[in-house]
Amino acid sequence: MNNAYVHGYHSRENIRLQDQANALVELLHFDTSYPAGSRVLEAGCGIGAQTVTLARNSPNALITSIDISADSIAQAKRNVEAAGIKNVQFRQADIFDLPFGRESFDHVFVCFVLEHLSLPVEALRTLKNLLKDGGTITVIEGDHGSAYFYPDSADAHKAIQCQVELQGRAGGNALIGRELYPILTRAGFSAIQVSPRMVYVDSGKPQLVEGFTKNTFTAMIEGVRDAALAAGIVEPRVFDRGIKDLYRTAESDGVFCYTFFKACALKA
Amino acid sequence: MNNAYVHGYHSRENIRLQDQANALVELLHFDTSYPAGSRVLEAGCGIGAQTVTLARNSPNALITSIDISADSIAQAKRNVEAAGIKNVQFRQADIFDLPFGRESFDHVFVCFVLEHLSLPVEALRTLKNLLKDGGTITVIEGDHGSAYFYPDSADAHKAIQCQVELQGRAGGNALIGRELYPILTRAGFSAIQVSPRMVYVDSGKPQLVEGFTKNTFTAMIEGVRDAALAAGIVEPRVFDRGIKDLYRTAESDGVFCYTFFKACALKA
Numbered sequence: 206m207n208n209a210y211v212h213g214y215h216s217r218e219n220i221r222l223q224d225q226a227n228a229l230v231e232l233l234h235f236d237t238s239y240p241a242g243s244r245v246l247e248a249g250c251g252i253g254a255q256t257v258t259l260a261r262n263s264p265n266a267l268i269t270s271i272d273i274s275a276d277s278i279a280q281a282k283r284n285v286e287a288a289g290i291k292n293v294q295f296r297q298a299d300i301f302d303l304p305f306g307r308e309s310f311d312h313v314f315v316c317f318v319l320e321h322l323s324l325p326v327e328a329l330r331t332l333k334n335l336l337k338d339g340g341t342i343t344v345i346e347g348d349h350g351s352a353y354f355y356p357d358s359a360d361a362h363k364a365i366q367c368q369v370e371l372q373g374r375a376g377g378n379a380l381i382g383r384e385l386y387p388i389l390t391r392a393g394f395s396a397i398q399v400s401p402r403m404v405y406v407d408s409g410k411p412q413l414v415e416g417f418t419k420n421t422f423t424a425m426i427e428g429v430r431d432a433a434l435a436a437g438i439v440e441p442r443v444f445d446r447g448i449k450d451l452y453r454t455a456e457s458d459g460v461f462c463y464t465f466f467k468a469c470a471l472k473a
Numbered sequence: 474m475n476n477a478y479v480h481g482y483h484s485r486e487n488i489r490l491q492d493q494a495n496a497l498v499e500l501l502h503f504d505t506s507y508p509a510g511s512r513v514l515e516a517g518c519g520i521g522a523q524t525v526t527l528a529r530n531s532p533n534a535l536i537t538s539i540d541i542s543a544d545s546i547a548q549a550k551r552n553v554e555a556a557g558i559k560n561v562q563f564r565q566a567d568i569f570d571l572p573f574g575r576e577s578f579d580h581v582f583v584c585f586v587l588e589h590l591s592l593p594v595e596a597l598r599t600l601k602n603l604l605k606d607g608g609t610i611t612v613i614e615g616d617h618g619s620a621y622f623y624p625d626s627a628d629a630h631k632a633i634q635c636q637v638e639l640q641g642r643a644g645g646n647a648l649i650g651r652e653l654y655p656i657l658t659r660a661g662f663s664a665i666q667v668s669p670r671m672v673y674v675d676s677g678k679p680q681l682v683e684g685f686t687k688n689t690f691t692a693m694i695e696g697v698r699d700a701a702l703a704a705g706i707v708e709p710r711v712f713d714r715g716i717k718d719l720y721r722t723a724e725s726d727g728v729f730c731y732t733f734f735k736a737c738a739l740k741a
Contacts, residue, residue, distance in 0.1 A: 348621075350621050350625070351621060351730070353616075353618050353619060353651060354651065355651045355652050355655065357618070357648065380625065383621060383622065383623045383728050383730060384623050384728065386675040386676070386677065386726075386728055387623065387675075387726040387727075387728065390726065391726075397675075397677060398677070399673060399675060399677075399728075400673075401671050401673045401730065403669050403671050403732065405667060405668075405669045407654040407655075407665075407667060408654070409654065409665060409666070409667075458654075458655040458658065458659075459655075460651050460652065460654055460655065460667075462619070462651060462669065462732070464671065464730070
C-alpha cells in the first residue's frame, strides 16, 4: 500500500501545518462536536494539528487518534499534552490494518488524509467496518484545483500543478476535495452531505493574507520546488515566476480563493 | 463605449436567464433588502431577471431599473407586471450617461453587468456620483474561472475558455467576480465586504443538477459554439467533447462547482 506523502515530514513543515490549523480552525471545525461518552476514531492524525481542536470541541468524547508514522504520533502526543487535553489516546497503526474490532466506534473523523492515499475508497470501507450502525463519518479534504486568484497567472497555475503532479505520482490526489460525494458513495455510506468551505482572501483580511495565502498555500507550493525540478516537471524560471505571482496575490489589490470540502455521512 | 454583450439577446437565452434567476435567487439575494421609502437604482436590469426578486425583497423601497437596451426594458416591464410588482420604474439609459442628478439614490444594485463592460471601474465611479453619502452599492458577478468539476476534463475547461475569450474580445471580463474588491477600491468605495456564493452541485441536489449544471452553466457555454468556431478559437471536436464532459458532471457520480461573488460597499 503506497501511503507516501508529498509533504508533512520536516520540522518547518510542522510549523506550517500548525499555522494552517490555527487560521482555518473555525472555518473547518466549528460544526463538528461529538456527544459525551461517544467513541471517536481520528484516522490519520499526523502531528495532531487537528486533534487539539477535535478534542476541545468534544471534551467529553473518547477520542482515539491513529497515524502510520511513529514520529508523527510522538509529535501529536506532545502537542496534545501541551494543550492540556486529556481525552485523546494515540496508537501507531496503518489505516488499512487497524487494531480495533468491528463496530468499535460511534464516529470517525478523517482530515487531510485521503489526499495521500492511492486507495481512498478502500480506506473508507475499512473505516466503515469500524463504525457502529447509524454512526457518522466526517471527512475534510482540500482541492488544489479550487485555487484561483487576482491577478491571474498561468505560471502560478503551473507551479500549483507541480504539487498536483507530484502528489499524483506518490499515489495521492490533490484534487480529491471535489470527489468526496462520489467516493463516499462508492464506499457505501448514505445520507452524504458535502459542505464546501471556501477561503476568500482580500487585503481587508490581513490575517488570512498572512496565515493562508502566504504562509499556508504559497509556502506549501514553494516547498515542492526541489522535488518538481528533480522530476523535470517544470523549468526553474517558470516555477519561480509562479511563486512570485502567488505572493503577488497577497498584495493590497490581490485576491486569493481556495476551497476545502467537508463531508458528513452515515453508516446506514 | 463598448457595451457589447456575449449573451442575453435571444429568446432561448431569456428562458435560460429566467431559469438561472429562479435557481439562484435564494443564494444570491436572500440578504439584500432595502428600507421602506429608500430610493434604489438597479443599474443594468436586462430583462428583469433579478428585478422581480429585488422588488419582492424590498416591497416598500422605490426602485428605478435602467438598461441600455429598449428591448430588454420592454421584456423587464412585462416580467415585473406579470409578477404583480408595483414599486419599480423603468428607464432606458446608458450606465455611463444616466439621466439622474448627483446623490439621487440611497442604494445602488448592480447584478451581472460589470462583466460586460470594458470600463467597470469608471462605471462604478459614475454610479458613486448618483449615491448619497453613506449610501451603499451591492454588486453581484460570476467568475467562469471558478468552475471546476468531477470528472475533471481538459476539453471542458477549453470550452469554458471559449466563453471567457469571446467575452474578453467583446470588451468584457468573464473572470470579474474575483476582482470585485480591487475594482470597488479603485472606484473609491469604502468598507468593502466581499462574500463568495459558491454553488456546489452533486446528485444529492437534483434541482441544481438540472437548474444550474445543465440548464444554466453548460447551456451558456454550449451557446457560444457558433461564435467560438467562427472566431477560430477552438476545434469543433474539442468544443463538442468539452460540452459532453460538462454534461457528464451532471451524472450520478458527478460534481460541479461554481462561485458567484457578492460585494457590498459604502460611499463614505
